Amino acid sequence: MSNLIFAGMDTVELAKKYGTPLYLMSEDLINDRCKEIRDDFLNKHPNTEAFYASKAFLTKEMARIIKREGLGMDVVSGGELYTALEVDFPMDRVIFHGNNKSIEEIEMAVKNDVGRIIVDNIGELDLVESAGYKYKKIVKILFRISPGVDSDTHKYIQTGQVDSKFGIPLNKKSIEKGMEKLSEMKNIQLLGFHSHIGSQLFDNQSHLKSIQIIVKLMKDVKDKFGFVTKELNTGGGYGIRYAGDENRRPLAYFTDEIVKEVEKSTKEYGLERPTITIEPGRWIVAEAGITLYTIGSIKEIEGVRTYVSVDGGMADNPRPSLYQAEYEAIVANKADKSPTEVATIAGKCCESGDILIWDLKIPQVEAGDILAVLATGAYNYSMASNYNKLPRPAVVMIRDGQDRLIVRRETYADLVKNQI
């Protein structure tokens, strides 16, 4: 009988050592992706920057890895910023996002000299100005623009369309109001624009469309306000393979075209070519992670369906129930066995919608078998909850055939520690 090997390690042995459910992350794979970003984007194209969208997967150890790999980091809350601060992440390499940053979060960012604040709405300018005044700083910002581009992905992860909670709407009134307001502010320096149109994209067309729109905006604000754009942040959103036919594209499929489009359209308008920035999250970590579960109850409804339940579910991976996301899985202790059955993998939460995988082809399984769900490195640990008072799983990082615990499994005591 042969076991599933992940990142050079026997997954069944790791399940025994750390228990299940268990998140396994391959640092080798994360490092490979970071290297691809350096080789095929940062070192290939001058005047470029890359920020890891930490919402995809953030722990102190992950922040250390990104620091060591030389990328910057995108944070969207005081909590993500706090995690970066905990490991002395260079603050000039941090950019701060969010559609409803509180004054406390903005002050935390300004006080700690975060590299850029990405201002999401005009009202936020007052908060940033007051924080800048309080700490006697000139705060560097970009305007996040909602370019009105529909991207081809699940509705819940589209962000660039007209009807979006994110970004300043691309109309004359909003932009001019922002520029005029800015001209009266003393503690803010605008450097350029940002747009992120959506996530899990396989086609570069919506990025390119959005760039054409933003470059036109750069031209308009130059003509009207004399403002020269220094930075253009093009967001993240590059897709990865979960199940099915869509494969992760090489980074350059997106970034070469992004750079080409920025250069072409700025040239057409006679503008300076700004620094070009990217912000991938999922593309760096998703395929670097798998989740191990132990199979428990098996229920066959004759002529209908077989449910195979595991010891986790929507609490550690809410993506199937939120976005109908599809995953692949392998029975780790029967990795050499051909599939003979079709089963639906159910979680253990009290919700009929807590199904991890519908109609998975698997060999015959029994209680105690280990199931490995693949490509869970992004938006699983970071979106996990304690629903049904399930303790969140441990996270183990693997590098060069060595495993190390980077997040301890929560205990029942952890679950009630803040309760009075």
Ligand code: LLP
């Ligand atoms: N930049 C901004 C401003 C973002 O809002 C996001 C993601 C990213 C970059 C990174 O996007 P990525 O490269 O990871 O696609 N929970 C959802 C994904 C939400 C993405 C939110 N914003 C999921 O599990 O599919």
